[in-house]
Amino acid sequence: MQAAILKFEKLLNENVNHFPTLSTEVLEAKAAGKWSKKEILGHLTDSAIHNLVRFTEINYLEKPYHHRPYNQIDLVNLNQYQIMDPDELLQLWLVLNKQIVRLMKSVDEKALDYKIVLSDESVIDLRFLMTDYVEHLEHHINQIKS
Incomplete structure (x- = not known):
């Protein structure tokens, strides 16, 4: 878990000044059927919101925890990230992710093994979900930087 946290912190630190x-x-340029860089950052904000809830709830809700998917496209559109002030969007994304870092650093070792049932009924654990969150973040940051 420590490697994922270090990678996460590095991604935040490098990109808070780059964006x-x-x-x-x-930021606002769009190709047909694709999100703009700003909308990708908005998607990462939505991801942070939902994963912060997941990473928190798993500690006190009945086990196994049931993962609730969300409609990524609708959220990007409803939250109007394309017209949002870029500085406000960056701050929202950053603050949410700083909270996730704090949570990841303090998560109980036993909690990392808590089971999570996905919508397709497959089962993962919190360790995988947290690590996957960092990988997802890195993937989309690379899209913004390209």
Whole structure:
């Protein structure tokens, strides 16, 4: 888990200063059927919101924990990330992720083995979900940086 946390912190630290260097035109440019870089950051914000809830709830709800999916496209559209102030969006994304880092650093070792049932009935554990969150974040950050 420590490696995932270090990678997570590095991603946050590197990109909190990089994102503001991107022009509005670059952030808002869209290809047909694709999200803009700004909308990708919005998607990462939605992901942070939902995963913060998951990472927290698993500690006190009945086990196994049942993972609730969310409609990513609808959320990006409903939250209007394309027209949101880029600095506000960046701060929202950053603060949510700093809280997730705090939670990951303090999670009980036994809790990492808590079982999570996905919508397709497959089973993972909290360790996998947290590590996968960092990988997902890295994937989308690379899209923003390209």
